[in-house]
Amino acid sequence: MPDASDPRLADYTGLRDVELRKSLEAEHGLFIAEGEKVIRRAVAAGYPVRSVLLTRRWLGSLADVLDGLGDRVHVVDDDVMEEIAGFPVHRGALASMERRELPSVGDLLHGALRGERTAGTPADPGRILILEDLVDHGNVGAIFRCAAALGIDAVVLSPRCADPLYRRSVKVSMGAVFSVPYARMADWYGGLAEIRAAGYRLLALTPASHATPLNRLDLRSACALMLGTEGDGLSSRWLHEADEAVRIGMDPRATARGVDSLNVVAAASIACYELAARDW
The missing domain is CATH 3.40.1280.10 (SPOUT methyltransferase, trefoil knot domain)
Structure with a gap:
Protein backbone atom coordinates (compact mmCIF):
# COMPACT_ATOMS: atom_id res chain seq x y z
CA MET A 1 0.00 0.00 0.00
CA PRO A 2 1.56 3.36 -1.04
CA ASP A 3 2.26 6.15 1.44
CA ALA A 4 2.06 9.93 1.03
CA SER A 5 5.61 10.20 -0.32
CA ASP A 6 5.00 7.78 -3.20
CA PRO A 7 5.81 9.67 -6.46
CA ARG A 8 2.95 7.85 -8.22
CA LEU A 9 0.56 9.96 -6.14
CA ALA A 10 2.02 13.34 -7.11
CA ASP A 11 -1.10 14.23 -9.13
CA TYR A 12 -3.08 14.47 -5.88
CA THR A 13 -0.74 16.68 -3.84
CA GLY A 14 -2.14 19.71 -1.96
CA LEU A 15 -5.60 19.83 -3.49
CA ARG A 16 -6.50 22.97 -1.50
CA ASP A 17 -3.41 24.89 -2.61
CA VAL A 18 -4.87 26.82 -5.55
CA GLU A 19 -1.61 28.15 -6.96
CA LEU A 20 0.13 24.78 -6.65
CA ARG A 21 -2.77 23.06 -8.39
CA LYS A 22 -2.88 25.61 -11.22
CA SER A 23 0.81 25.05 -11.89
CA LEU A 24 0.73 21.26 -11.56
CA GLU A 25 -2.44 20.74 -13.59
CA ALA A 26 -1.33 23.05 -16.38
CA GLU A 27 2.09 21.38 -16.57
CA HIS A 28 0.72 17.85 -16.73
CA GLY A 29 -2.60 18.49 -18.50
CA LEU A 30 -4.73 16.94 -15.80
CA PHE A 31 -7.65 17.65 -13.49
CA ILE A 32 -9.07 15.92 -10.43
CA ALA A 33 -12.53 14.32 -10.18
CA GLU A 34 -13.77 13.73 -6.63
CA GLY A 35 -16.37 11.14 -5.62
CA GLU A 36 -17.93 8.18 -7.40
CA LYS A 37 -20.64 10.12 -9.25
CA VAL A 38 -18.27 12.77 -10.62
CA ILE A 39 -15.64 10.19 -11.57
CA ARG A 40 -18.24 8.20 -13.48
CA ARG A 41 -19.46 11.31 -15.29
CA ALA A 42 -15.91 12.25 -16.30
CA VAL A 43 -15.28 8.75 -17.65
CA ALA A 44 -18.63 8.73 -19.47
CA ALA A 45 -17.74 12.07 -21.06
CA GLY A 46 -14.61 10.48 -22.52
CA TYR A 47 -11.86 11.91 -20.34
CA PRO A 48 -9.00 9.38 -20.08
CA VAL A 49 -8.09 8.20 -16.56
CA ARG A 50 -4.49 8.77 -15.49
CA SER A 51 -4.95 7.08 -12.11
CA VAL A 52 -7.38 6.59 -9.23
CA LEU A 53 -6.68 7.12 -5.53
CA LEU A 54 -9.23 5.64 -3.15
CA THR A 55 -9.82 3.98 0.19
CA ARG A 56 -10.63 0.30 0.33
CA ARG A 57 -14.36 0.66 0.94
CA TRP A 58 -14.82 2.21 -2.52
CA LEU A 59 -13.26 -0.68 -4.43
CA GLY A 60 -16.58 -2.50 -4.87
CA SER A 61 -18.71 0.42 -6.03
CA LEU A 62 -16.10 1.57 -8.56
CA ALA A 63 -15.05 -1.90 -9.71
CA ASP A 64 -16.24 -1.43 -13.30
CA VAL A 65 -14.39 1.90 -13.62
CA LEU A 66 -11.21 0.41 -12.15
CA ASP A 67 -11.26 -2.64 -14.39
CA GLY A 68 -8.31 -2.54 -16.74
CA LEU A 69 -6.46 0.26 -14.93
CA GLY A 70 -4.04 -2.16 -13.28
CA ASP A 71 -1.27 -0.41 -11.35
CA ARG A 72 -2.90 2.98 -11.91
CA VAL A 73 -5.29 2.17 -9.03
CA HIS A 74 -3.86 3.23 -5.66
CA VAL A 75 -5.59 2.06 -2.45
CA VAL A 76 -4.66 3.93 0.74
CA ASP A 77 -5.91 4.35 4.30
CA ASP A 78 -8.05 7.37 5.21
CA ASP A 79 -5.21 9.10 7.04
CA VAL A 80 -2.87 8.73 4.05
CA MET A 81 -5.56 10.08 1.73
CA GLU A 82 -5.97 13.13 3.99
CA GLU A 83 -2.20 13.66 4.20
CA ILE A 84 -1.83 13.63 0.42
CA ALA A 85 -4.87 15.77 -0.41
CA GLY A 86 -4.51 18.20 2.49
CA PHE A 87 -8.07 17.71 3.80
CA PRO A 88 -10.45 14.84 4.72
CA VAL A 89 -11.77 13.35 1.46
CA HIS A 90 -15.25 12.38 2.62
CA ARG A 91 -16.23 10.86 -0.72
CA GLY A 92 -13.24 8.52 -0.42
CA ALA A 93 -12.21 8.43 -4.08
CA LEU A 94 -10.22 10.72 -6.37
CA ALA A 95 -9.33 10.28 -10.01
CA SER A 96 -6.66 12.10 -11.99
CA MET A 97 -8.04 12.66 -15.49
CA GLU A 98 -6.40 13.90 -18.68
CA ARG A 99 -7.65 17.20 -20.04
CA ARG A 100 -8.79 17.47 -23.64
CA GLU A 101 -8.02 20.30 -26.01
CA LEU A 102 -10.73 22.96 -25.87
CA PRO A 103 -12.52 23.96 -29.08
CA SER A 104 -11.97 27.43 -30.42
Missing part, protein backbone atom coordinates in the same frame (compact mmCIF):
# COMPACT_ATOMS: atom_id res chain seq x y z
CA VAL A 105 -14.64 29.99 -29.59
CA GLY A 106 -15.67 30.02 -33.26
CA ASP A 107 -16.14 26.26 -33.47
CA LEU A 108 -18.03 26.22 -30.20
CA LEU A 109 -20.40 28.99 -31.25
CA HIS A 110 -21.30 27.52 -34.60
CA GLY A 111 -21.97 24.17 -32.96
CA ALA A 112 -24.30 25.72 -30.38
CA LEU A 113 -26.13 27.71 -33.05
CA ARG A 114 -26.75 24.53 -35.04
CA GLY A 115 -28.22 22.81 -31.99
CA GLU A 116 -25.65 20.00 -32.05
CA ARG A 117 -26.32 19.06 -28.40
CA THR A 118 -29.87 18.01 -29.30
CA ALA A 119 -29.13 15.73 -32.23
CA GLY A 120 -32.24 14.32 -33.88
CA THR A 121 -34.48 17.23 -32.82
CA PRO A 122 -35.17 20.55 -34.53
CA ALA A 123 -32.49 23.13 -33.72
CA ASP A 124 -33.77 25.97 -31.52
CA PRO A 125 -32.02 29.35 -31.62
CA GLY A 126 -28.74 29.11 -29.72
CA ARG A 127 -28.61 30.13 -26.05
CA ILE A 128 -25.15 30.63 -24.58
CA LEU A 129 -23.57 32.26 -21.55
CA ILE A 130 -20.47 34.47 -21.55
CA LEU A 131 -18.70 34.74 -18.19
CA GLU A 132 -16.48 37.79 -17.67
CA ASP A 133 -13.76 37.37 -15.04
CA LEU A 134 -15.63 35.16 -12.55
CA VAL A 135 -12.78 34.03 -10.32
CA ASP A 136 -14.59 31.91 -7.73
CA HIS A 137 -14.37 28.24 -8.74
CA GLY A 138 -17.53 27.35 -6.83
CA ASN A 139 -19.54 30.02 -8.64
CA VAL A 140 -18.29 28.84 -12.04
CA GLY A 141 -19.21 25.24 -11.19
CA ALA A 142 -22.67 26.27 -9.96
CA ILE A 143 -23.33 28.26 -13.15
CA PHE A 144 -22.38 25.25 -15.28
CA ARG A 145 -24.86 23.18 -13.29
CA CYS A 146 -27.58 25.79 -13.97
CA ALA A 147 -26.64 25.83 -17.65
CA ALA A 148 -26.91 22.04 -17.90
CA ALA A 149 -30.24 21.89 -16.09
CA LEU A 150 -31.90 24.80 -17.89
CA GLY A 151 -31.06 24.22 -21.53
CA ILE A 152 -28.07 26.47 -22.21
CA ASP A 153 -26.12 25.24 -25.23
CA ALA A 154 -22.61 26.41 -24.40
CA VAL A 155 -20.47 28.68 -22.20
CA VAL A 156 -17.72 31.08 -23.26
CA LEU A 157 -15.16 32.15 -20.65
CA SER A 158 -13.16 35.36 -20.63
CA PRO A 159 -9.38 34.85 -20.35
CA ARG A 160 -9.32 35.47 -16.58
CA CYS A 161 -12.29 33.29 -15.63
CA ALA A 162 -11.77 30.46 -13.14
CA ASP A 163 -11.08 26.99 -14.54
CA PRO A 164 -14.24 24.85 -14.86
CA LEU A 165 -12.08 21.72 -14.40
CA TYR A 166 -10.55 22.85 -11.11
CA ARG A 167 -11.57 20.34 -8.44
CA ARG A 168 -14.03 22.64 -6.64
CA SER A 169 -15.70 23.71 -9.90
CA VAL A 170 -16.16 20.08 -10.92
CA LYS A 171 -17.45 19.12 -7.47
CA VAL A 172 -19.98 21.97 -7.18
CA SER A 173 -21.24 21.35 -10.72
CA MET A 174 -21.70 17.62 -9.92
CA GLY A 175 -19.96 16.90 -13.21
CA ALA A 176 -22.06 19.28 -15.32
CA VAL A 177 -18.80 20.84 -16.56
CA PHE A 178 -18.36 17.65 -18.58
CA SER A 179 -21.70 17.95 -20.39
CA VAL A 180 -21.90 21.65 -21.31
CA PRO A 181 -19.49 22.59 -24.14
CA TYR A 182 -17.25 25.56 -23.39
CA ALA A 183 -14.33 27.53 -24.76
CA ARG A 184 -12.06 30.29 -23.50
CA MET A 185 -11.53 33.61 -25.27
CA ALA A 186 -8.00 34.54 -26.20
CA ASP A 187 -8.86 38.26 -26.39
CA TRP A 188 -10.99 39.99 -23.74
CA TYR A 189 -10.84 43.36 -25.49
CA GLY A 190 -12.14 42.25 -28.86
CA GLY A 191 -13.62 38.83 -28.13
CA LEU A 192 -17.27 39.89 -28.17
CA ALA A 193 -17.04 40.90 -31.84
CA GLU A 194 -16.43 37.27 -32.83
CA ILE A 195 -19.51 36.17 -30.92
CA ARG A 196 -21.69 38.80 -32.56
CA ALA A 197 -20.28 37.88 -35.99
CA ALA A 198 -21.25 34.26 -35.37
CA GLY A 199 -24.91 35.32 -35.22
CA TYR A 200 -25.51 35.97 -31.53
CA ARG A 201 -27.21 38.97 -29.95
CA LEU A 202 -25.17 40.15 -26.97
CA LEU A 203 -27.27 40.64 -23.83
CA ALA A 204 -25.67 42.31 -20.80
CA LEU A 205 -27.23 41.28 -17.50
CA THR A 206 -27.37 44.29 -15.18
CA PRO A 207 -29.58 45.51 -12.31
CA ALA A 208 -29.95 48.91 -14.04
CA SER A 209 -33.57 50.11 -14.10
CA HIS A 210 -33.44 51.09 -17.79
CA ALA A 211 -32.61 47.52 -18.88
CA THR A 212 -35.22 45.31 -20.55
CA PRO A 213 -36.81 42.75 -18.20
CA LEU A 214 -35.81 39.27 -19.33
CA ASN A 215 -39.39 38.04 -19.35
CA ARG A 216 -40.23 40.64 -22.03
CA LEU A 217 -37.29 39.86 -24.26
CA ASP A 218 -37.74 38.79 -27.88
CA LEU A 219 -35.98 35.41 -28.07
CA ARG A 220 -36.52 34.51 -31.70
CA SER A 221 -32.81 34.90 -32.48
CA ALA A 222 -29.65 33.38 -31.00
CA CYS A 223 -28.69 35.04 -27.71
CA ALA A 224 -25.49 35.30 -25.69
CA LEU A 225 -26.09 36.35 -22.07
CA MET A 226 -23.13 38.12 -20.47
CA LEU A 227 -22.55 37.70 -16.72
CA GLY A 228 -20.02 39.82 -14.86
CA THR A 229 -17.75 39.48 -11.86
CA GLU A 230 -18.99 38.48 -8.42
CA GLY A 231 -18.66 41.98 -6.98
CA ASP A 232 -18.77 44.64 -9.70
CA GLY A 233 -20.69 42.94 -12.48
CA LEU A 234 -19.82 43.49 -16.11
CA SER A 235 -17.01 45.85 -17.08
CA SER A 236 -17.95 49.19 -18.63
CA ARG A 237 -16.45 48.05 -21.94
CA TRP A 238 -18.59 44.92 -22.14
CA LEU A 239 -21.71 46.86 -21.09
CA HIS A 240 -21.00 49.30 -23.92
CA GLU A 241 -20.35 46.48 -26.41
CA ALA A 242 -23.68 44.74 -25.67
CA ASP A 243 -26.57 44.90 -28.12
CA GLU A 244 -29.06 45.20 -25.28
CA ALA A 245 -29.02 45.53 -21.48
CA VAL A 246 -31.35 43.12 -19.70
CA ARG A 247 -32.37 42.68 -16.08
CA ILE A 248 -34.20 40.34 -13.75
CA GLY A 249 -37.42 41.90 -12.45
CA MET A 250 -37.45 42.34 -8.67
CA ASP A 251 -40.13 42.93 -6.07
CA PRO A 252 -40.74 46.68 -5.56
CA ARG A 253 -40.03 46.15 -1.86
CA ALA A 254 -36.52 44.79 -2.50
CA THR A 255 -34.73 48.15 -2.29
CA ALA A 256 -36.41 48.97 1.01
CA ARG A 257 -35.12 45.63 2.28
CA GLY A 258 -31.56 46.55 1.31
CA VAL A 259 -31.40 44.38 -1.84
CA ASP A 260 -30.61 45.92 -5.22
CA SER A 261 -29.24 42.85 -7.00
CA LEU A 262 -28.73 39.09 -6.77
CA ASN A 263 -25.51 37.13 -6.40
CA VAL A 264 -24.16 35.88 -9.70
CA VAL A 265 -25.26 32.25 -9.26
CA ALA A 266 -28.82 33.17 -8.32
CA ALA A 267 -28.95 35.64 -11.20
CA ALA A 268 -27.58 33.04 -13.61
CA SER A 269 -30.16 30.44 -12.61
CA ILE A 270 -33.10 32.82 -13.11
CA ALA A 271 -31.68 34.21 -16.33
CA CYS A 272 -30.99 30.75 -17.78
CA TYR A 273 -34.59 29.79 -17.10
CA GLU A 274 -35.92 32.95 -18.72
CA LEU A 275 -33.74 32.40 -21.79
CA ALA A 276 -34.39 28.73 -22.36
CA ALA A 277 -37.76 27.76 -20.86
CA ARG A 278 -39.78 29.16 -23.76
CA ASP A 279 -38.10 26.58 -26.03
CA TRP A 280 -39.17 23.59 -23.92
Whole structure:
Protein backbone atom coordinates (compact mmCIF):
# COMPACT_ATOMS: atom_id res chain seq x y z
CA MET A 1 0.00 0.00 0.00
CA PRO A 2 1.56 3.36 -1.04
CA ASP A 3 2.26 6.15 1.44
CA ALA A 4 2.06 9.93 1.03
CA SER A 5 5.61 10.20 -0.32
CA ASP A 6 5.00 7.78 -3.20
CA PRO A 7 5.81 9.67 -6.46
CA ARG A 8 2.95 7.85 -8.22
CA LEU A 9 0.56 9.96 -6.14
CA ALA A 10 2.02 13.34 -7.11
CA ASP A 11 -1.10 14.23 -9.13
CA TYR A 12 -3.08 14.47 -5.88
CA THR A 13 -0.74 16.68 -3.84
CA GLY A 14 -2.14 19.71 -1.96
CA LEU A 15 -5.60 19.83 -3.49
CA ARG A 16 -6.50 22.97 -1.50
CA ASP A 17 -3.41 24.89 -2.61
CA VAL A 18 -4.87 26.82 -5.55
CA GLU A 19 -1.61 28.15 -6.96
CA LEU A 20 0.13 24.78 -6.65
CA ARG A 21 -2.77 23.06 -8.39
CA LYS A 22 -2.88 25.61 -11.22
CA SER A 23 0.81 25.05 -11.89
CA LEU A 24 0.73 21.26 -11.56
CA GLU A 25 -2.44 20.74 -13.59
CA ALA A 26 -1.33 23.05 -16.38
CA GLU A 27 2.09 21.38 -16.57
CA HIS A 28 0.72 17.85 -16.73
CA GLY A 29 -2.60 18.49 -18.50
CA LEU A 30 -4.73 16.94 -15.80
CA PHE A 31 -7.65 17.65 -13.49
CA ILE A 32 -9.07 15.92 -10.43
CA ALA A 33 -12.53 14.32 -10.18
CA GLU A 34 -13.77 13.73 -6.63
CA GLY A 35 -16.37 11.14 -5.62
CA GLU A 36 -17.93 8.18 -7.40
CA LYS A 37 -20.64 10.12 -9.25
CA VAL A 38 -18.27 12.77 -10.62
CA ILE A 39 -15.64 10.19 -11.57
CA ARG A 40 -18.24 8.20 -13.48
CA ARG A 41 -19.46 11.31 -15.29
CA ALA A 42 -15.91 12.25 -16.30
CA VAL A 43 -15.28 8.75 -17.65
CA ALA A 44 -18.63 8.73 -19.47
CA ALA A 45 -17.74 12.07 -21.06
CA GLY A 46 -14.61 10.48 -22.52
CA TYR A 47 -11.86 11.91 -20.34
CA PRO A 48 -9.00 9.38 -20.08
CA VAL A 49 -8.09 8.20 -16.56
CA ARG A 50 -4.49 8.77 -15.49
CA SER A 51 -4.95 7.08 -12.11
CA VAL A 52 -7.38 6.59 -9.23
CA LEU A 53 -6.68 7.12 -5.53
CA LEU A 54 -9.23 5.64 -3.15
CA THR A 55 -9.82 3.98 0.19
CA ARG A 56 -10.63 0.30 0.33
CA ARG A 57 -14.36 0.66 0.94
CA TRP A 58 -14.82 2.21 -2.52
CA LEU A 59 -13.26 -0.68 -4.43
CA GLY A 60 -16.58 -2.50 -4.87
CA SER A 61 -18.71 0.42 -6.03
CA LEU A 62 -16.10 1.57 -8.56
CA ALA A 63 -15.05 -1.90 -9.71
CA ASP A 64 -16.24 -1.43 -13.30
CA VAL A 65 -14.39 1.90 -13.62
CA LEU A 66 -11.21 0.41 -12.15
CA ASP A 67 -11.26 -2.64 -14.39
CA GLY A 68 -8.31 -2.54 -16.74
CA LEU A 69 -6.46 0.26 -14.93
CA GLY A 70 -4.04 -2.16 -13.28
CA ASP A 71 -1.27 -0.41 -11.35
CA ARG A 72 -2.90 2.98 -11.91
CA VAL A 73 -5.29 2.17 -9.03
CA HIS A 74 -3.86 3.23 -5.66
CA VAL A 75 -5.59 2.06 -2.45
CA VAL A 76 -4.66 3.93 0.74
CA ASP A 77 -5.91 4.35 4.30
CA ASP A 78 -8.05 7.37 5.21
CA ASP A 79 -5.21 9.10 7.04
CA VAL A 80 -2.87 8.73 4.05
CA MET A 81 -5.56 10.08 1.73
CA GLU A 82 -5.97 13.13 3.99
CA GLU A 83 -2.20 13.66 4.20
CA ILE A 84 -1.83 13.63 0.42
CA ALA A 85 -4.87 15.77 -0.41
CA GLY A 86 -4.51 18.20 2.49
CA PHE A 87 -8.07 17.71 3.80
CA PRO A 88 -10.45 14.84 4.72
CA VAL A 89 -11.77 13.35 1.46
CA HIS A 90 -15.25 12.38 2.62
CA ARG A 91 -16.23 10.86 -0.72
CA GLY A 92 -13.24 8.52 -0.42
CA ALA A 93 -12.21 8.43 -4.08
CA LEU A 94 -10.22 10.72 -6.37
CA ALA A 95 -9.33 10.28 -10.01
CA SER A 96 -6.66 12.10 -11.99
CA MET A 97 -8.04 12.66 -15.49
CA GLU A 98 -6.40 13.90 -18.68
CA ARG A 99 -7.65 17.20 -20.04
CA ARG A 100 -8.79 17.47 -23.64
CA GLU A 101 -8.02 20.30 -26.01
CA LEU A 102 -10.73 22.96 -25.87
CA PRO A 103 -12.52 23.96 -29.08
CA SER A 104 -11.97 27.43 -30.42
CA VAL A 105 -14.64 29.99 -29.59
CA GLY A 106 -15.67 30.02 -33.26
CA ASP A 107 -16.14 26.26 -33.47
CA LEU A 108 -18.03 26.22 -30.20
CA LEU A 109 -20.40 28.99 -31.25
CA HIS A 110 -21.30 27.52 -34.60
CA GLY A 111 -21.97 24.17 -32.96
CA ALA A 112 -24.30 25.72 -30.38
CA LEU A 113 -26.13 27.71 -33.05
CA ARG A 114 -26.75 24.53 -35.04
CA GLY A 115 -28.22 22.81 -31.99
CA GLU A 116 -25.65 20.00 -32.05
CA ARG A 117 -26.32 19.06 -28.40
CA THR A 118 -29.87 18.01 -29.30
CA ALA A 119 -29.13 15.73 -32.23
CA GLY A 120 -32.24 14.32 -33.88
CA THR A 121 -34.48 17.23 -32.82
CA PRO A 122 -35.17 20.55 -34.53
CA ALA A 123 -32.49 23.13 -33.72
CA ASP A 124 -33.77 25.97 -31.52
CA PRO A 125 -32.02 29.35 -31.62
CA GLY A 126 -28.74 29.11 -29.72
CA ARG A 127 -28.61 30.13 -26.05
CA ILE A 128 -25.15 30.63 -24.58
CA LEU A 129 -23.57 32.26 -21.55
CA ILE A 130 -20.47 34.47 -21.55
CA LEU A 131 -18.70 34.74 -18.19
CA GLU A 132 -16.48 37.79 -17.67
CA ASP A 133 -13.76 37.37 -15.04
CA LEU A 134 -15.63 35.16 -12.55
CA VAL A 135 -12.78 34.03 -10.32
CA ASP A 136 -14.59 31.91 -7.73
CA HIS A 137 -14.37 28.24 -8.74
CA GLY A 138 -17.53 27.35 -6.83
CA ASN A 139 -19.54 30.02 -8.64
CA VAL A 140 -18.29 28.84 -12.04
CA GLY A 141 -19.21 25.24 -11.19
CA ALA A 142 -22.67 26.27 -9.96
CA ILE A 143 -23.33 28.26 -13.15
CA PHE A 144 -22.38 25.25 -15.28
CA ARG A 145 -24.86 23.18 -13.29
CA CYS A 146 -27.58 25.79 -13.97
CA ALA A 147 -26.64 25.83 -17.65
CA ALA A 148 -26.91 22.04 -17.90
CA ALA A 149 -30.24 21.89 -16.09
CA LEU A 150 -31.90 24.80 -17.89
CA GLY A 151 -31.06 24.22 -21.53
CA ILE A 152 -28.07 26.47 -22.21
CA ASP A 153 -26.12 25.24 -25.23
CA ALA A 154 -22.61 26.41 -24.40
CA VAL A 155 -20.47 28.68 -22.20
CA VAL A 156 -17.72 31.08 -23.26
CA LEU A 157 -15.16 32.15 -20.65
CA SER A 158 -13.16 35.36 -20.63
CA PRO A 159 -9.38 34.85 -20.35
CA ARG A 160 -9.32 35.47 -16.58
CA CYS A 161 -12.29 33.29 -15.63
CA ALA A 162 -11.77 30.46 -13.14
CA ASP A 163 -11.08 26.99 -14.54
CA PRO A 164 -14.24 24.85 -14.86
CA LEU A 165 -12.08 21.72 -14.40
CA TYR A 166 -10.55 22.85 -11.11
CA ARG A 167 -11.57 20.34 -8.44
CA ARG A 168 -14.03 22.64 -6.64
CA SER A 169 -15.70 23.71 -9.90
CA VAL A 170 -16.16 20.08 -10.92
CA LYS A 171 -17.45 19.12 -7.47
CA VAL A 172 -19.98 21.97 -7.18
CA SER A 173 -21.24 21.35 -10.72
CA MET A 174 -21.70 17.62 -9.92
CA GLY A 175 -19.96 16.90 -13.21
CA ALA A 176 -22.06 19.28 -15.32
CA VAL A 177 -18.80 20.84 -16.56
CA PHE A 178 -18.36 17.65 -18.58
CA SER A 179 -21.70 17.95 -20.39
CA VAL A 180 -21.90 21.65 -21.31
CA PRO A 181 -19.49 22.59 -24.14
CA TYR A 182 -17.25 25.56 -23.39
CA ALA A 183 -14.33 27.53 -24.76
CA ARG A 184 -12.06 30.29 -23.50
CA MET A 185 -11.53 33.61 -25.27
CA ALA A 186 -8.00 34.54 -26.20
CA ASP A 187 -8.86 38.26 -26.39
CA TRP A 188 -10.99 39.99 -23.74
CA TYR A 189 -10.84 43.36 -25.49
CA GLY A 190 -12.14 42.25 -28.86
CA GLY A 191 -13.62 38.83 -28.13
CA LEU A 192 -17.27 39.89 -28.17
CA ALA A 193 -17.04 40.90 -31.84
CA GLU A 194 -16.43 37.27 -32.83
CA ILE A 195 -19.51 36.17 -30.92
CA ARG A 196 -21.69 38.80 -32.56
CA ALA A 197 -20.28 37.88 -35.99
CA ALA A 198 -21.25 34.26 -35.37
CA GLY A 199 -24.91 35.32 -35.22
CA TYR A 200 -25.51 35.97 -31.53
CA ARG A 201 -27.21 38.97 -29.95
CA LEU A 202 -25.17 40.15 -26.97
CA LEU A 203 -27.27 40.64 -23.83
CA ALA A 204 -25.67 42.31 -20.80
CA LEU A 205 -27.23 41.28 -17.50
CA THR A 206 -27.37 44.29 -15.18
CA PRO A 207 -29.58 45.51 -12.31
CA ALA A 208 -29.95 48.91 -14.04
CA SER A 209 -33.57 50.11 -14.10
CA HIS A 210 -33.44 51.09 -17.79
CA ALA A 211 -32.61 47.52 -18.88
CA THR A 212 -35.22 45.31 -20.55
CA PRO A 213 -36.81 42.75 -18.20
CA LEU A 214 -35.81 39.27 -19.33
CA ASN A 215 -39.39 38.04 -19.35
CA ARG A 216 -40.23 40.64 -22.03
CA LEU A 217 -37.29 39.86 -24.26
CA ASP A 218 -37.74 38.79 -27.88
CA LEU A 219 -35.98 35.41 -28.07
CA ARG A 220 -36.52 34.51 -31.70
CA SER A 221 -32.81 34.90 -32.48
CA ALA A 222 -29.65 33.38 -31.00
CA CYS A 223 -28.69 35.04 -27.71
CA ALA A 224 -25.49 35.30 -25.69
CA LEU A 225 -26.09 36.35 -22.07
CA MET A 226 -23.13 38.12 -20.47
CA LEU A 227 -22.55 37.70 -16.72
CA GLY A 228 -20.02 39.82 -14.86
CA THR A 229 -17.75 39.48 -11.86
CA GLU A 230 -18.99 38.48 -8.42
CA GLY A 231 -18.66 41.98 -6.98
CA ASP A 232 -18.77 44.64 -9.70
CA GLY A 233 -20.69 42.94 -12.48
CA LEU A 234 -19.82 43.49 -16.11
CA SER A 235 -17.01 45.85 -17.08
CA SER A 236 -17.95 49.19 -18.63
CA ARG A 237 -16.45 48.05 -21.94
CA TRP A 238 -18.59 44.92 -22.14
CA LEU A 239 -21.71 46.86 -21.09
CA HIS A 240 -21.00 49.30 -23.92
CA GLU A 241 -20.35 46.48 -26.41
CA ALA A 242 -23.68 44.74 -25.67
CA ASP A 243 -26.57 44.90 -28.12
CA GLU A 244 -29.06 45.20 -25.28
CA ALA A 245 -29.02 45.53 -21.48
CA VAL A 246 -31.35 43.12 -19.70
CA ARG A 247 -32.37 42.68 -16.08
CA ILE A 248 -34.20 40.34 -13.75
CA GLY A 249 -37.42 41.90 -12.45
CA MET A 250 -37.45 42.34 -8.67
CA ASP A 251 -40.13 42.93 -6.07
CA PRO A 252 -40.74 46.68 -5.56
CA ARG A 253 -40.03 46.15 -1.86
CA ALA A 254 -36.52 44.79 -2.50
CA THR A 255 -34.73 48.15 -2.29
CA ALA A 256 -36.41 48.97 1.01
CA ARG A 257 -35.12 45.63 2.28
CA GLY A 258 -31.56 46.55 1.31
CA VAL A 259 -31.40 44.38 -1.84
CA ASP A 260 -30.61 45.92 -5.22
CA SER A 261 -29.24 42.85 -7.00
CA LEU A 262 -28.73 39.09 -6.77
CA ASN A 263 -25.51 37.13 -6.40
CA VAL A 264 -24.16 35.88 -9.70
CA VAL A 265 -25.26 32.25 -9.26
CA ALA A 266 -28.82 33.17 -8.32
CA ALA A 267 -28.95 35.64 -11.20
CA ALA A 268 -27.58 33.04 -13.61
CA SER A 269 -30.16 30.44 -12.61
CA ILE A 270 -33.10 32.82 -13.11
CA ALA A 271 -31.68 34.21 -16.33
CA CYS A 272 -30.99 30.75 -17.78
CA TYR A 273 -34.59 29.79 -17.10
CA GLU A 274 -35.92 32.95 -18.72
CA LEU A 275 -33.74 32.40 -21.79
CA ALA A 276 -34.39 28.73 -22.36
CA ALA A 277 -37.76 27.76 -20.86
CA ARG A 278 -39.78 29.16 -23.76
CA ASP A 279 -38.10 26.58 -26.03
CA TRP A 280 -39.17 23.59 -23.92
